[in-house]
Amino acid sequence: MTRREIEHINHEVLKKQNDIIQRIKQNNENEYHKTGRIKYARVITYGCQQNNSDSEKLKGMLKLMGYNQTEDNEEADVILFNTCCVRENAELKLYGNIGALKNLKKKKPDLIIGVCGCMMQQKHAVEMIKEKYRHVDLIFGTHNIYRFPEIFEKALHEKYTLIDILDTEGFIVENLPVERDEKHKAWVTIMYGCNNFCSYCIVPYVRGRERSRNPEDIIKEIKNLVQDGCREVTLLGQNVNSYGKDLKIEFDFADLLYKINSIDGIERIRFMTSHPKDLSNKLIKVMSECSKICEHLHLPFQAGSNKILKLMNRVYTKEEYLEKVKRIKEAIPGIALTTDIIVGFPGETTEDFEDTLDIVRKVRFDQAFTFIYSKREGTPAAEMMDIISEEEKQYNFNRLIEVQNKISREINESYKDNIYEVLVDGPSKTNKNILTGRTRTGKVVNFKGDANIGDLVNVKIKEVHTWSLNGEVVMSNQS
Ligand code: SAH
Ligand code: SF4
Numbered sequence: 001m002t003r004r005e006i007e008h009i010n011h012e013v014l015k016k017q018n019d020i021i022q023r024i025k026q027n028n029e030n031e032y033h034k035t036g037r038i039k040y041a042r043v044i045t046y047g048c049q050q051n052n053s054d055s056e057k058l059k060g061m062l063k064l065m066g067y068n069q070t071e072d073n074e075e076a077d078v079i080l081f082n083t084c085c086v087r088e089n090a091e092l093k094l095y096g097n098i099g100a101l102k103n104l105k106k107k108k109p110d111l112i113i114g115v116c117g118c119m120m121q122q123k124h125a126v127e128m129i130k131e132k133y134r135h136v137d138l139i140f141g142t143h144n145i146y147r148f149p150e151i152f153e154k155a156l157h158e159k160y161t162l163i164d165i166l167d168t169e170g171f172i173v174e175n176l177p178v179e180r181d182e183k184h185k186a187w188v189t190i191m192y193g194c195n196n197f198c199s200y201c202i203v204p205y206v207r208g209r210e211r212s213r214n215p216e217d218i219i220k221e222i223k224n225l226v227q228d229g230c231r232e233v234t235l236l237g238q239n240v241n242s243y244g245k246d247l248k249i250e251f252d253f254a255d256l257l258y259k260i261n262s263i264d265g266i267e268r269i270r271f272m273t274s275h276p277k278d279l280s281n282k283l284i285k286v287m288s289e290c291s292k293i294c295e296h297l298h299l300p301f302q303a304g305s306n307k308i309l310k311l312m313n314r315v316y317t318k319e320e321y322l323e324k325v326k327r328i329k330e331a332i333p334g335i336a337l338t339t340d341i342i343v344g345f346p347g348e349t350t351e352d353f354e355d356t357l358d359i360v361r362k363v364r365f366d367q368a369f370t371f372i373y374s375k376r377e378g379t380p381a382a383e384m385m386d387i388i389s390e391e392e393k394q395y396n397f398n399r400l401i402e403v404q405n406k407i408s409r410e411i412n413e414s415y416k417d418n419i420y421e422v423l424v425d426g427p428s429k430t431n432k433n434i435l436t437g438r439t440r441t442g443k444v445v446n447f448k449g450d451a452n453i454g455d456l457v458n459v460k461i462k463e464v465h466t467w468s469l470n471g472e473v474v475m476s477n478q479s
């Protein structure tokens, strides 16, 4: 299909959905005139930024339909769960939370309860909800969010659970309404899906194959965000380093970064996630050349042992990973590195695990997101033999956290008495008299001073903790 043909279909899709949005809005307005009651919706999001970004679209569409946002189930007319299935505990939490709404639905039969997102792309999860949680009104997946108004309208008139799941991804629908949680910074999805099939991971099965957005659409979105007051963008994809491989033009992730770096008004650029196998020298070069790209890289290594990396289908060795880290550190002094690590992959012995600790000690990550392996039905790892006990996994996991926390704390110590540029996120959640924000390296800073959300201020670090820094504004950059 040519770009013009895609734009035409995109336009038709949006027009149809928009007509439905207007219809629902009109109904809600008519009801308001009769009853004087405003309608509310609650969207509950599990999982990663990909889901957050989808939820912002769902909230955008609900807002246009006349639903205000609420955090209170009792007040809500619509409750949507946007689900994650990357690990088992995410699934269990969801079942608990849906079960808890049974009584509310009895009390308020008009309440619409919906479940969507990654978990719903798995047949067994849909069956479970259909059978055991009959108070759920609608179920849809990750590939048809753009059709939410149509699915929702049907559910409003349907007595039984409405199920609408697409097994495969279609083309990307642009220009959906969005209700962003924050104005000064934004998540921008640059690609959908994943082609890597790491052997433990469910994401490629529930998010489909890699699809890159057109650079023009991304640039246009970011320019519009700037008009709206946005100063920081985080570019999202399961593996941003393979951005562009499916485009008809020669244009890769580094090219995209150069373009975004030249947009006036954007002050900071972040991105995640980077797969080590695709992290190119060209990308390291663009990171060191572009002043707006923050000195932070999230580079999951998952496991240290070459045997386990092979079983995980990660396509790099421990030595190659360490070599890339060395190059990055040389090219971008002071860069903060973060990572994801899995403990207890099938076949991982304590000896293998020592290699994981070795990488942690050698690289000295600022932060690590650590997970105990969770078996996902349908992935190749689910068929692999598990040889060590749960106790041993837990023991190794605790050792890992101990080693990493000490390193995080030591790195934070090096921030003490120095001055850093902080993008102000607003008052701290725990103490309204204190502001919070982040350094370019992604550190959370709580500080005293006078500044507005979205300001860039200079903060002197006075005190450090493992997860955050405390400081005081010394001189305002801009306001
Ligand atoms: N695309 C990203 C993020 C994937 S999900 C990436 O490749 O890094 C986020 C993290 O969840 C992964 O990095 C991995 O560490 C963890 N994860 C994925 N599947 C898992 C499983 N079955 N058990 C435990 N952790 C898992
Ligand atoms: Fe999962 Fe691997 Fe894809 Fe990340 S790169 S989403 S871990 S399959």
Ligand code: F3S
Residues within 6 Å of the ligand: 046, 047, 048, 049, 050, 051, 083, 084, 085, 086, 118, 119, 202, 203, 206, 207
């Ligand atoms: Fe979870 Fe889906 Fe993200 S499975 S981690 S919400 S892509």
